[in-house]
Amino acid sequence: MTLYGRGFFEAVTFTGAQIAAPQILWLAPPAALSLAEHEVHVWRAALDQPAATVQALLQTLTPDERGRAERFHFPTHREHFVVARGVLRNILSRYLKVEPGTLRFRYGQYGKPALRGDELRFNVAHANGLALYAVTRRREVGLDLEYATEDCASTQLAERFFSRKEVEMLRALPPANYRAGFFNCWTRKEAYLKARGTGLSVELNQFDVSLAPGEPASLLSSRENAQEVARWSMRELAPGPRYAAALVVEGHDWQLNRWQWRSPLE
Numbered sequence: 630m631t632l633y634g635r636g637f638f639e640a641v642t643f644t645g646a647q648i649a650a651p652q653i654l655w656l657a658p659p660a661a662l663s664l665a666e667h668e669v670h671v672w673r674a675a676l677d678q679p680a681a682t683v684q685a686l687l688q689t690l691t692p693d694e695r696g697r698a699e700r701f702h703f704p705t706h707r708e709h710f711v712v713a714r715g716v717l718r719n720i721l722s723r724y725l726k727v728e729p730g731t732l733r734f735r736y737g738q739y740g741k742p743a744l745r746g747d748e749l750r751f752n753v754a755h756a757n758g759l760a761l762y763a764v765t766r767r768r769e770v771g772l773d774l775e776y777a778t779e780d781c782a783s784t785q786l787a788e789r790f791f792s793r794k795e796v797e798m799l800r801a802l803p804p805a806n807y808r809a810g811f812f813n814c815w816t817r818k819e820a821y822l823k824a825r826g827t828g829l830s831v832e833l834n835q836f837d838v839s840l841a842p843g844e845p846a847s848l849l850s851s852r853e854n855a856q857e858v859a860r861w862s863m864r865e866l867a868p869g870p871r872y873a874a875a876l877v878v879e880g881h882d883w884q885l886n887r888w889q890w891r892s893p894l895e
Contacts, residue, residue: 653867655889662723664749664766669883671772671876672762673868674716674890676709676755682892683708686715689729713760716890717753720762724749739828752823754874761866761874762890769879771824773816774866777873782811790818792834794849799840806842812873814840817863821848824861824877838863846875 655673664670678686687695694714701707718729721744725732733745743750750765757776764770775781787796795814802810817838822831836857837849846863862881866874876885 653887655868655887657891658723658888664724664764666766666768667883668766668886669768669770669876669878670764670886670888671866672716672720672764672888672890674712674760674762676712676758676760678708678712678892679894682894683711683715685892685894686719687711689715689718691730709755709758713753713755716760717751717762719893720764720890721749721751724764737826739826739830741823741826741828754820754823756872759868759872761868763876763878765878765883768883769824769826771820771822771877772874773819773823774868774872774874775812775816777808777812777871779808782808787811787814790815790833792837794837795840802841809842809873810840813842813846813865813875814838816873816875817846817848817877820863820875820877821861824879848877 658672687698690698690711698707698710698714701710715729718732721732722729725747734742735745736742742753748767750768750770752763752770752772754761754772754774756774759774759776761772761774763772787799791799791814799807799810799814817840818833818836821836821838822828822833825831831853835853836851839845839847839849846865848858848861848863851857860879862878862883864876864878864885866876866887868874
């Protein structure tokens with residue numbers, strides 16, 4: 630499990646064509662983009678982009694970010710980093726009406742990124758060539774995305790990372806629902822920790838999340854602080870076939886909008 634960097638699970642390369650048949654609609658954003666306090670926007674973007682788009686996004690990165698990109702050994706990983714970071718800057722700049730390259734970030738005690746001196750909150754997750762970006766105003770937010778492979782949904786991992794109650798709920802599922810339940814649990818737990826920004830200082834067995842396919846995503850209990858249940862709301866996302874994703878937002882009175890990111894060069 631990785632909270633603010635690469636996902637725990639690794640899989641094969643994702644291509645933009647693979648998200649041509651999403652489970653739900655991801656719409657083109659309006660030209661005049663705005664974000665009210667009761668709204669949560671989640672963006673989806675393919676990390677495999679044409680060379681011209683990669684170069685355009687590279688130009689918006691800081692020298693430090695370019696240096697980080699150069700440290701990747703494989704070109705695909707390097708380009709995915711550039712696109713992931715460049716798309717983040719592109720998205721946030723649309724709300725703030727500034728040039729992407731002028732944005733500056735700060736990092737919390739456990740590595741959660743935030744904008745310097747602004748009320749916007751955001752979180753990022755990426756897996757297998759796909760990235761998701763959540764943006765809110767004055768609400769803490771966490772996001773996780775995983776590519777749901779058979780070999781990762783093991784009983785050993787569940788017993789190591791899930792709570793006793795979650796393991797019991799997982800075992801009670803029909804075999805056909807086991808993988809979906811496993812990744813529902815995994816993404817919801819990681820999204821919750823990312824929303825709080827506490828990293829693994831909160832033990833994973835100290836809270837329970839729902840996991841059964843078809844049931845609403847929710848934080849069921851917290852042995853660390855019972856008030857956490859009322860503070861946060863969860864939502865299952867459907868970014869594409871074989872992907873599992875979860876969104877955790879502070880508060881309950883909010884509306885979700887899903888946007889599909891497109892290159893400014895298109």
